[in-house]
Amino acid sequence: MMTFIETAQRVRAIIKGRGRAFSLALVLAGGTLLSACASDKDDVIPPDEPAEKIYNEGLTLLRKQEPEKAAKRFEDVDRTHPYSEWARKSLIMTTFAYFEAGKYDEAIASGRRYVSLYPGSQDAAYAQYLVASALYENIPDITRDQRKTRQALDALEEVVRKYPNTEYAATAKKKIEVARDQLAGKEMLIGRYYLEQRNYTGAINRFKIVVTQYQTTRQVEEALFRLTEAYMALGVVNEAQTAAAVLGYNFPDSQWYKxxxxxxxxGGMEPQENKASWISQAFKKMGLG
Incomplete structure (x- = not known):
């Protein structure tokens, strides 16, 4: 049996050029590569087939860039050798293989099962990250319902919360910003529609969500301009002046401020901040005003 270091070195040599995530997944697996190769027609598994042999056939299929077939072999380990250490290793590899294959629903189910069964495992953080990443890949177009985006955001935030000192948390934070911008963009889309329909109150409510909940996204500049526009249309001058003033203070070079x-x-006025305005208060809470 190879040592962990020897295995890692061999895996890196085999998968050179495949990318860091693939290398990490195989190293985490800690398995050895055998010369045996999985058969495409091997639907029935002999009852005495060793778990290690099936597992390594899965690794071989990953090396051959056949992740969906690899996932099936890893599932075979779990089915024929349940509760074994090979079953645990195979479950995390099943999650990874399905993710690589673009089978995100399967990856989510497998990853969640891993976290449920092995919450204290050193690979639990990776499993949770794969679940969050699979949800992230399922984020829909901005014109559609954003329920899946919220699910992805929750899962990514869970990675950061539970495993703050891991490399997965650092990557998750970047994806969180994208997901938050997507949700803010959806609010802007609806708000602009209301504005076009002259439903100024409805528009303001949508832009308010962006200003109060998504201040760190790129959408906030336009939201402040749209608030200026909507409040001017309603004749609520103080709030219009405040929105413009806060926009100018925080984004002085923005075209939206201009x-x-x-x-x-x-309208014969200048941008002027009303400190009692909800807009001013919202930015003070974030330390931006």
Whole structure:
């Protein structure tokens, strides 16, 4: 049996050029590569077939860039040798293989099962990260319902919360920003529609969500301009001036601020912050105002 270091070195040599995530998954597995190769027609598993042999056939299929077939072999280990250490290793590899194959629903189910069965395992963080990443890959177009985006955001935040000192947390944080921007973008899409329909109150409510919940996204600049626009249309001058002033203070070089300034100035006023406004208070809470 190879040592862990020898296994890692051999795996890296085999998968050179496949990418870091693939290398990490195989190293975490800690298995050895055998010369045996899985048969495409091997649907029936002999009852005495060793778990290690089936497992290594899965690794071989991964090396051959056949992840879905590999996932099936890893599942065979879990089915024929349940509760064994090989079954545990195979379950994390099943999750990875399905993720590589683009079978995200299967990866999510497998990863969640791993975290449920082995919450204290050193690979639990990786399993949770794969679940979150699979959900992230399922994020829909901004014009569609964003329930899956929220699910992805929750799962990514769980990675950061449970495993803050891992490399997975660092990567998850980047994906969190993208997911948050997606949710903010959806609010902006609806808000702009209401604005076009002259439903100014409905529009303001949507832009308010962006300003209060998604201040760190790129959507907030336009949200402040749209608030200026909506409040000017309603004749609520103080709030329009405040939205423009907060926009100018936090994003002085923004084209949105230039447009907001022109809009307020056209009404014979200047941007002026009302400290009691919800807009001003929202930015103070974030330390931006």
């Amino acid at each position: 447009d907001a300034y022109k809009l307020v100035h056209a």
